[in-house]
Amino acid sequence: MKSIKMTLLFILLYFPFNYLLIAQEFNGLAKYKVRLAEDKFDFDASLFFNEKFSKFIYKENDKKKWVVDSDDPMGPIQVVHTDDQGYIVWRSILDPNMYVREFCGSERPEVYLDPIKFDWTLVNEEKEVAGLSCQKATTSFRGREYTVWYTTSIPISVGPWKFNGLPGLIVSVTDNKNEVHIRLVDLNLSASIPDLSNPFQNTTITREKFIECLDSEYEKYYRRNQAIIAQLQAQAQADGDDIEISDGGLSKERKSTELN
Incomplete structure (x- = not known):
């Protein structure tokens, strides 16, 4: 009997979070405001989740461009x-x-597989975020340091965008460069959610090739912009206008949330 008790204790200690997932079922819809480093505006986003899957959707629009x-x-x-x-x-x-x-500068979407395992540091600090009692955690992810707040009142390892791996729903995310801002604005735990099984049969590209595509498209955009400015500046000089046309400090490097 002692051996059975010890084995059971080990299972609960080793798999406490999975046990919670099995014991509780959710059909949740969390709505966020999201601004990644490459964005100039806050975008509405939806995180659909249950005890098995999550699906994060943002920047959807009927217009291709x-x-x-x-x-x-x-x-x-x-x-x-x-x-x-x-x-x-x-x-x-x-x-x-x-x-x-x-998407990479075209009307055709690309799908890639991204294997991510976050190395979280749990911080003994609490505060209320979006009306929820939350705990603090930090992590390094692809060139940025992040601070997040999560709530164990929703004990499922889900979160906005690519963030996950904590013992509860992630409700806010900020980075050390003050360029990434994600915050929960609404939560419904009895929502009617769509089928969350994998919607993708295959990938269309690797993550590495997708990043190359983004870099290439941005370089084309930058060169076109510089050419237009040079043309306008030449025309202004030809017209005798003493003006200087600027690109507004447009960076030669593509702005990106993931720096590596």
Whole structure:
């Protein structure tokens, strides 16, 4: 009997989180505001989840080339290549591999497999976020240091975008460069959610090739922009106009949340 008790104790200690997943069932919809490093605006996002799968969707729009701007005519503009399905991150709760659907400067989406295992540091600090009692955690991920807040009141290892791996729903994410901001704005644990089985039969590209595509598209955009500025500047000089046309500090390097 003592051996049985010790074995049972080991199982509960070694698999406490999985035990919670089996014991509790959720059909959840968490809504977020998301601004990644490459974004100029906050975007609405939805995280559908149950005890087995999660599906994060953002930047969906009926327009293939979605031009996002502000009320200020001199304000920023962001062009988003997308469709009515949007950008998607799908994963199985117990599998580090996730399927990512994104666009690379075209109307055709690409799907790549991204195996990620976060190395979290749990911090003994608590606060209320979005009306939920939360704990703090930190991690390093692809060139950035992140601080997140998660709630164990929703004991499922899910979160917005690619973030996961904590003993509860992640409700907010910020990075040390103040360029990534994700926050929960609404939570429904009795939502009618779509089928969350894997929507992707195959991948279309590797992550490495997808990043190469993004870099190539940005380089083309940068060169076109510089050529237009040079042409306008030459025309202004020919017209005798003493003006200097600027690119507004456009970086030669593509802005990216994932730096490596």
